[in-house]
Amino acid sequence: MLQLKNLDASYGFLQVLWDISLHVDEGEFVGLIGPNGAGKSTTLKSIIGLLTPKDGEILFEGQSIGPLPAYQVTRMGISYISEALNLFTDMSVRDNLLLGAYSIKDKQTQLETLDFVFGLFPRLKEREGQLAGTMSGGERKMLAIARGMMAKPRLMLVDEPSLGLAPHLVTDVFNSLRKLQKAGVTILMVEQRVNATLEVADRAYVLENGRVALQGTSDELTAHEHVRSAYIGV
């Protein structure tokens, strides 16, 4: 479904990604793990179009999306849940969600999707009229994910969802993502928490210094010597 071929990316003159190749098949839950500064977020930003690749290809369902700007990539069926969340803090939960469905012109479909999303996240329904900026960290993450769902994406890119969350909330968030996977959404998740990621994802890529260092199924990686010593601390 998603293919990155020999992707190079830079911020101005600073090159951050070298020759990244990876793929995500439909229905999978794939993790992108590695240390801070490895280029994980940069990879997601390149896919969604917030960053233009310096070289290489990004293919989504066969189409090249590398040069496309973010709003067009979103409209093609990919949602990006950024690390900063980028919520509309002065708007209500409901308005944030409705804006999530901006690319869907039909009002009826928007409302149906809203009901579906409220069904997945009942806590958000409770706080429908509340301003996004006044909610707790965990609730805002849920809102960001829910808003991403409003566009009916086929692929969801999630950037460090566990950041700043207490452990039991992290479980909640990861479980929500699993629910979404079961609802038919393919997920590519960037994370620093390796253990938790490998428990919930099907496969993962390990990024180090802007390159793909390792890849494999979660089971393979959990058993892998380097992963165990560097990231799991065994």
Next chain:
Amino acid sequence: MQRTTSFGSVIVERITGNPAASVVMVGSLVLAVVIGVFGGAAQLVNAVVTGGMWALLAVGLALIFGVANVPYFAHGESFMIGAYVAFFVFDPIKTYLQDNSNPLLFALGPFAAVLAAGVVGFALGVGLERLLFYPLRQRTKAGEWVMNAFLLTLGISFVIINGTTLVLGPNFQGIPYYWAVDPLELESLEVRVTVDRLVSFGIAIITIVALWFFLRRTRIGRAIRAVAQDEVGAQLVGINLNFVYVLTFGLATATAAIAGASLLSIFQAYPTVGLIPLYTAWYVVILAGLGNVAGAIAGGFIVALLQTATQQWVGIGWANVVPIAAMVLVLLIVPSGIFGSEVKGVQEQ
């Protein structure tokens, strides 16, 4: 405690969450009463009508700053162009009406002039955004945008004012009145308002309400507000930023042009007619809080009250001293403005 976002509650929100704002709002109401009682109802009417005009101008400015992050110092030129367009549309109508009787044209002619001004104003905004600001945005590095955009607007203002002087001459061009009828009088309160002023106030209010409705209740209006709050978030929900910038500019310049057109019989049309509206609109926006659209509306009336009170009791030439002094005080004590600012890029530097 849940906070909701219906129309009324937004206003209440702003007041109760913000003690400085409540004090100012209450103080302004008191001032209005004082003006009405001690200065006469005529003065109060004057203040309210002027307030409507400043509110309309300030809203456009607040929009451009809040959405596109441009400190727009060419706003007065949209006002000026609106006035000229209205003049060139209405002058032939006026000449025609002098010799021919046509009640429909008499009543609606001025509105045609104002509408024409709005359309031209919109086109101007779209043109400026696409031809000047869009290329500037592509070329500008992070952190330099605000200054670059500001300088560009100064240049635009300079070119438009001098271009107009070159083509149309520096002289006042205007009309004595839109509707050749007696002013409306309310003898018991010694109030006399010309129909022109009354209608211009009505146009200002209707335009503000229409704009408010558009921003709060329509899909595209919500998209504009989204871009003002979080550009990246807006992109991530599929909003085309360039489209929003163009539309916002067009709306802002259109509203300023409508203001200029509706006030043609009072201000007349000449190349620098837009400068005073420009400066006053900026006092309002800085006082109220940069990028704050609701605040700009309230601020317009507050500044008008201050100006009227100053003219009444200190002296006509002092009219702008008090608003400017207030602005300086605000910048010293509450730099984000009385009602709070909603800006994104200014803190970058």
